[in-house]
Amino acid sequence: MYCIVSPFSKTFDEIGLIYFVPDFLSNHLVVGNIVEIPLKSQIEVAVVLNTEVELGDIETSKIKSLISIKNSDIFFQKYHKELILWIAKYYFTPIHNSLSIFFPRNLREKIIKDKIEINKPGNNYSYTYNHNLVLSEPQNKAFTEVKTVSNKKVLLYGLTGSGKTEIYIKLIKETIDGGAQALLLIPEIILTNQISEKISKVFGDQVLIINSTVTDATKTKYWIDIYNGNAKIIIGTRSALFYPYKNLDLIIIDEEHDNSYVSDSSPRYNAIEVANKISDLTGAKLLLASGTPSIKNMYQALKGKYKLVSLLERYGEK
Numbered sequence: 001m002y003c004i005v006s007p008f009s010k011t012f013d014e015i016g017l018i019y020f021v022p023d024f025l026s027n028h029l030v031v032g033n034i035v036e037i038p039l040k041s042q043i044e045v046a047v048v049l050n051t052e053v054e055l056g057d058i059e060t061s062k063i064k065s066l067i068s069i070k071n072s073d074i075f076f077q078k079y080h081k082e083l084i085l086w087i088a089k090y091y092f093t094p095i096h097n098s099l100s101i102f103f104p105r106n107l108r109e110k111i112i113k114d115k116i117e118i119n120k121p122g123n124n125y126s127y128t129y130n131h132n133l134v135l136s137e138p139q140n141k142a143f144t145e146v147k148t149v150s151n152k153k154v155l156l157y158g159l160t161g162s163g164k165t166e167i168y169i170k171l172i173k174e175t176i177d178g179g180a181q182a183l184l185l186i187p188e189i190i191l192t193n194q195i196s197e198k199i200s201k202v203f204g205d206q207v208l209i210i211n212s213t214v215t216d217a218t219k220t221k222y223w224i225d226i227y228n229g230n231a232k233i234i235i236g237t238r239s240a241l242f243y244p245y246k247n248l249d250l251i252i253i254d255e256e257h258d259n260s261y262v263s264d265s266s267p268r269y270n271a272i273e274v275a276n277k278i279s280d281l282t283g284a285k286l287l288l289a290s291g292t293p294s295i296k297n298m299y300q301a302l303k304g305k306y307k308l309v310s311l312l313e314r315y316g317e318k
Contacts, residue, residue, distance in 0.1 A: 001026045002053040002063065005046035006084075006095045007039060008108050015088070016049050016095050018058065020065045028069055032076035034111055036067040045070060045112045047099060049081055071111065075103075077227070077244045079281035086277055087269060097267040102242045106216030107223055125230050127176060128204040135166060142311040143167045146287060147174070149309075152279055155256075155301040156289040158311035164289050165195060167311075168252055169202055171287070176203075176232040180249030184235045185271065187258035189213065195254065196235045203233055210236030210243070238263065238271040241278065248284045251275050256288040256297060272297070 004016040019037055021029055033048045088098040146154050158164040175182040186195055189211045200207045208222050208231050225231040229246035238261050261271040279286040288297055301308040
């Protein structure tokens with residue numbers, strides 16, 4: 001039996017490294033395990049990406065063996081394997097680069113030192129709903145279209161001040177009432193603060209906010225709570241896409257035209273494209289929203305990739 005792994009340390013391989021799995025490990029090894037491997041003259045920690053490997057013409061005598069399963073926990077949700085491999089292939093980046101964005105630095109260090117338990121109970125999140133929300137007729141029409149459309153992917157063309165946030169709130173409430181998780185992406189920290197305050201007033205103070213101001217230790221705590229499905233409402237900048245959602249059913253991307261959704265550092269990626277792939281892999285509804293939609297996404301909506309929903313009357317206008 002052979003497997004493909006990716007070390008947390010830098011490698012020069014785009015698809016991962018192949019290792020032989022000894023008999024004493026073969027019945028226990030699964031995708032997402034953390035293992036120890038010999039790499040050059042050192043012992044490194046790696047993540048298992050594939051346990052069904054066809055060697056083809058590879059010379060087996062040159063393949064080294066796994067040393068041990070360092071942590072029997074599975075550090076992926078089911079869709080992660082495909083997403084990590086897709087990012088590496090689609091954006092032409094080594095797989096360790098793709099892997100790195102899924103694990104906050106502090107979490108990687110704890111994994112390597114074997115000082116983390118991802119299956120512990122974690123925090124108990126309790127959400128309220130402090131809002132007598134009544135949508136205007138245009139808002140309700142847009143909400144109903146977004147909710148009932150057969151296409152899982154929607155572009156909401158809503159003017160500034162038209163009340164898109166109220167539609168987000170209704171969609172989030174229905175999502176968490178069903179026991180699932182909702183993710184709202186915001187382009188900038190300042191906007192995150194504005195919208196998070198509004199949504200926290202509605203759902204209580206246990207809405208998770210993920211941005212560059214959050215400490216590594218807190219990111220690790222959030223990672224575990226999202227992994228276990230305890231945290232249901234998450235607001236964040238583009239990095240929030242890569243947390244391990246247990247039951248993700250709704251992705252909202254506010255101001256989808258904003259350039260900050262494109263990462264210009266390694267690994268380079270477009271969060272809109274990644275969100276589309278996550279929607280494909282998980283079945284989550286994807287809602288892109290903007291008062292000035294990008295040409296690309298408007299074109300794709302007109303071509304049928306997204307259902308186009310319009311909200312062109314400012315809230316309170318008659």
